[in-house]
Amino acid sequence: MAGHNKWSSIKHKKAKTDAQKGKMFSKVAKEIMQAAKLGGDDPGMNPRLRLALQKAKEVNMPNDNVKRAIQKGVGADDSNQLEELQFEAYGPHGIAILIDTLTDNRNRTITNLKIILNKGGGNLADKGAVSYLFETKGLIYFTNKIENHDAIIDLAIEGGAEDVDTKSDGDIEVITPIDTLESLKICFDDNNLSYETATLTKIPSTNVTISQEDFEKIEVLLEKIEDDDDVQDVYTNINVMDSNNDV
Secondary structure (H helix, E strand, O other): OOOOOEOOOHHHHHHHHHHOHHHHHHHHHHHHHHHHHHHOOOHHHOHHHHHHHHHHHHOOOOHHHHHHHHHHHHOOOOOOOOEEEEEEEEOHHHOEEEEEEEEOOHHHHHHHHHHHHHHOOOEEOOOOOOHHHEEEEEEEEEOOOOOOHHHHHHHHHHOOOOEEEEOOOOOEEEEEOHHHHHHHHHHHHHOOOOOOEEEEEEEEOOOEEEOHHHHHHHHHHHHHHHHOOOEEEEEEOEEEOOOOOOO
């Protein structure tokens, strides 16, 4: 698989997290609140909350923040109603952009996204224009810090992974069906194989290949979208070429 769905690498996302912890904590707190509101406060019975708590762990969110978000989600206070909205857009070079948001003011979110996209050479698209290109999958990502690559690959294959991609820098990306993400995650945990992230993501069926130079320009647009307070995740079908003709 040449390049997965996420426009930014996990390492890039982590670096960004370190620089903007407050904003990241706020986004994760929103997801925890929504997950708890919809499925209850027991992670054992709430898969979405389990994934949200995994995100909190990855960004080193303090336990007190996590507890407050759960309590707010299951509490009787309806003053902060969050709405899940997905936006579809086109970017430069015809790339598809899928934007997941959690917002308490849809008009603000729509206005902000229109401004960001217009300034960056993109535009919002009609519902269904690009979402059909993406399929939800599980993603488990290992950095090159981990040494036992063979064990990761073997366990991934045995555990039902659809694809295992070893990057040129030594990172490993494991793509799974939705219903095997949890069992494969547990398998890696039981074997002390520490991953960078385990989450649901969206994989494009077709990619638009662009140069590294063009990507650097588009990256500015994608970063501005992701920096918006209401945006939770951004996905594209970009395939960036490097000197080895890979992502």
